[in-house]
Amino acid sequence: MQLRRGDVLDGAMSILDEYGLGDLTMRRLATSLGVQPGALYWHFPNKQTLLGAMADKILEDVDAIPASHLDGTPTDWSERVVELAHRLRSAMLAHRDAAELVAATYASRMTNSRVRESFASAAAMSGISREHAELASYSLLYYVLGHTVDEQSHTQMIVAGALTRGTIAPDAPASSLAEYDEDLRDGDPAVRFDFGLNLFVDGIRARLKDRTPHS
Amino acid sequence: MQLRRGDVLDGAMSILDEYGLGDLTMRRLATSLGVQPGALYWHFPNKQTLLGAMADKILEDVDAIPASHLDGTPTDWSERVVELAHRLRSAMLAHRDAAELVAATYASRMTNSRVRESFASAAAMSGISREHAELASYSLLYYVLGHTVDEQSHTQMIVAGALTRGTIAPDAPASSLAEYDEDLRDGDPAVRFDFGLNLFVDGIRARLKDRTPHS
DNA sequence: ACCTGAACACCGTTCAAGT
DNA sequence: ACCTGAACACCGTTCAAGT
Numbered sequence: 216m217q218l219r220r221g222d223v224l225d226g227a228m229s230i231l232d233e234y235g236l237g238d239l240t241m242r243r244l245a246t247s248l249g250v251q252p253g254a255l256y257w258h259f260p261n262k263q264t265l266l267g268a269m270a271d272k273i274l275e276d277v278d279a280i281p282a283s284h285l286d287g288t289p290t291d292w293s294e295r296v297v298e299l300a301h302r303l304r305s306a307m308l309a310h311r312d313a314a315e316l317v318a319a320t321y322a323s324r325m326t327n328s329r330v331r332e333s334f335a336s337a338a339a340m341s342g343i344s345r346e347h348a349e350l351a352s353y354s355l356l357y358y359v360l361g362h363t364v365d366e367q368s369h370t371q372m373i374v375a376g377a378l379t380r381g382t383i384a385p386d387a388p389a390s391s392l393a394e395y396d397e398d399l400r401d402g403d404p405a406v407r408f409d410f411g412l413n414l415f416v417d418g419i420r421a422r423l424k425d426r427t428p429h430s
Numbered sequence: 431m432q433l434r435r436g437d438v439l440d441g442a443m444s445i446l447d448e449y450g451l452g453d454l455t456m457r458r459l460a461t462s463l464g465v466q467p468g469a470l471y472w473h474f475p476n477k478q479t480l481l482g483a484m485a486d487k488i489l490e491d492v493d494a495i496p497a498s499h500l501d502g503t504p505t506d507w508s509e510r511v512v513e514l515a516h517r518l519r520s521a522m523l524a525h526r527d528a529a530e531l532v533a534a535t536y537a538s539r540m541t542n543s544r545v546r547e548s549f550a551s552a553a554a555m556s557g558i559s560r561e562h563a564e565l566a567s568y569s570l571l572y573y574v575l576g577h578t579v580d581e582q583s584h585t586q587m588i589v590a591g592a593l594t595r596g597t598i599a600p601d602a603p604a605s606s607l608a609e610y611d612e613d614l615r616d617g618d619p620a621v622r623f624d625f626g627l628n629l630f631v632d633g634i635r636a637r638l639k640d641r642t643p644h645s
Numbered sequence: 646a647c648c649t650g651a652a653c654a655c656c657g658t659t660c661a662a663g664t
Numbered sequence: 665a666c667c668t669g670a671a672c673a674c675c676g677t678t679c680a681a682g683t
Contacts (some may be wrong), residue, residue, distance in 0.1 A: 217666070241657060253659075262657065307512075322530075322583050347625070355572055355625035357580070361572025368537050377668050410562070411569035417636035418629030432647070456676060468649050468678075477676065 219252060221256045224268055228310065231269065235371070236312035263320070270320045273313050277302045278333040292340035293416045299333055300359050300412050307363050312371070314363040321360075331356050343422050351419055358411055366404045433465060435473045439483055444524070445477040446484065450586070451527035470574055478535070484537045488528050492517045493548040507555035508631045515574050515627050522578050527586070536575075546571050558637050564633055573626055581619045 230239050241262055254314040259265040275332050281290055281298055305316040324330055335352035339345055441463050445454050456477055460467040496513055498504055522529040533559040540546055549567035554560055 240655090242655085251670095252657080253669080257666060258613030322579060323587065325580060326542075350622055350625045353577070353622070354629055357576025358569055358572050359627070361576050361670050362568070363478060364537060365540060365568070365572070372538065374649070403478070407565055407568070410565045411572070414566060414569055414630055414637075416633075418633040420631075421632035421636055436672080455674090457674085465650050468650085470646060473678070534653095 218254065219257065220246060222248065223255060223258045223265070224272065227265060227269055227275055228272065231313070231316070234309050236316055261340060266316060266320045267324075268334060270317045273317060274303070274306055274330055277306050278329045292337055293420070295337040295340065295420075296334065296355065296416060296419075297409075299330070299337060300355065300408075303330055303359050304363050304408060308367060312367065314360065318360045318364050325353070325356060338419060341419055343419060347422065351415070354391075355415055357401045358415065362408055362411060366408070431504055433463060433469065433473065436472060437463065438473045438480070439487065442480060442484055443487065446528070446531070446585070447526050451454055460565060461484075463509045481531060481535045482539075488522055488525055488532060489518070489545055492521050494542050507552055507554055507637070510552040510555065511570065511631060511634075512624075513548065515551060515570065515623075517621060518545055518574050519578050523582060527582065529575065529582045533575045533579050540568070540571060543571075551635060558634060558640060562637065566630070570630055573630065577626060581623070 223244070226244055227239060230244055230247060234243075241255055242252050246257055248254075255265075259268070278299070279302075281295055307317055321328060331352050334355045335345075335348045338351045338355070339348035341348075343351070438459070441459055442454060444461055445462060448503075449458075456470055457467050460470055462638075463469075474483070492514070497501055522532055536543060536551045546567050549570045550560075550563045553570070554563035556563075558566070635638075
């Protein structure tokens with residue numbers, strides 16, 4: 216059977232989930248697809264482009280129609296911001312090392328990211344200026360990426376340690392291991408995530424009531 | 431002359447500044463020091479440890495005694511937070527690709543970073559609980575790292591483009607090129623940085639006055 | 646104690662040539 | 665159009681052996 220671009224992408228996602236970003240090499244991917252390394256370069260011009268396509272796939276559903284819009288209730292801007300942040304974090308936690316991958320490949324294209332634009336639109340609903348909403352969207356994105364990269368790298372360290380100690384089955388899905396994080400950090404990562412998120416939302420809110428809040 | 435650990439570190443910093451993180455290889459470093467690659471492994475167990483030492487060097491003066499403490503004036507907590515954030519950003523902008531280097535090597539050791547602890551202490555001065563101050567310190571760090579990585583990668587892209595077009599002298603210091611950022615983004619990066627920073631500070635402030643601010 | 650020489654086990658990418 | 669075979673130009677790391 217002939218190799219399709221989508222097959223290469225799916226194969227790459229499988230290696231990411233099973234072995235992590237460090238083991239995702241063009242040669243390993245080629246072997247897993249039963250093909251020579253050079254064959255991949257007919258479908259993708261280089262590895263960076265492949266990683267970009269993976270990042271797009273990971274984030275494809277993040278900026279969907281908000282669930283709260285499906286009934287007739289109009290959504291509060293802060294709920295929309297929080298929902299977007301939650302969806303972004305969840306999308307990355309669904310694949311091993313996905314936060315690191317997204318942070319690395321989106322570093323240069325963040326300006327054009329649909330997710331960032333959704334953040335900006337949600338922030339603009341609050342009533343702050345469009346310019347301020349744009350600025351806030353970057354801050355939000357930096358925070359969500361930073362938190363999730365950190366969170367995911369820690370769970371990954373714990374998975375590695377647990378496997379060494381033989382405590383956890385090697386084929387357990389990464390998502391079920393999040394609770395082991397509590398060894399090194401205090402409390403539920405989701406709660407920690409929401410705390411920082413609320414700091415932002417309150418920061419935006421402060422800009423609404425008071426026109427000169429920073430002395 | 432015999433090679434000292436400090437010589438290896440200095441040589442690595444020179445390659446970082448002149449050629450960037452992508453060209454910082456153990457083999458290239460060995461060549462620049464007039465030594466065989468294997469010699470480096472007597473001074474550093476591996477490349478990761480060397481990168482960690484570089485990150486420590488880049489950040490060594492960030493958490494110094496605040497300038498405002500040198501006279502007798504007591505410092506406001508928010509001024510201390512802002513000063514720390516500015517010093518962290520400046521320290522990374524002083525070396526090519528330093529934000530990327532710090533973000534990559536501090537991903538796993540952020541919990542123990544002195545800079546993060548300084549953020550936590552400054553935030554605690556506001557009157558929020560120690561626990562909340564710790565959480566806020568992570569958010570602050572994620573934001574500063576994310577913003578600076580983004581900012582620095584953009585100036586680096588512009589330097590590369592400018593060199594290709596022959597617009598800028600190849601030996602111009604990176605710091606003098608920050609203004610070219612305005613082609614792709616709106617406004618001064620320092621102003622953008624302060625906007626997001628104030629969002630955080632106001633978020634902390636909101637937690638002081640109102641005990642249940644998030645509905 | 647500190648370094649050389651030489652290897653080991655990899656990488657990403659290119660490209661003529663095949664089908 | 666799609667892939668193979670084979671190479672090019674690299675990596676980080678190890679380690680016996682030298683001084």
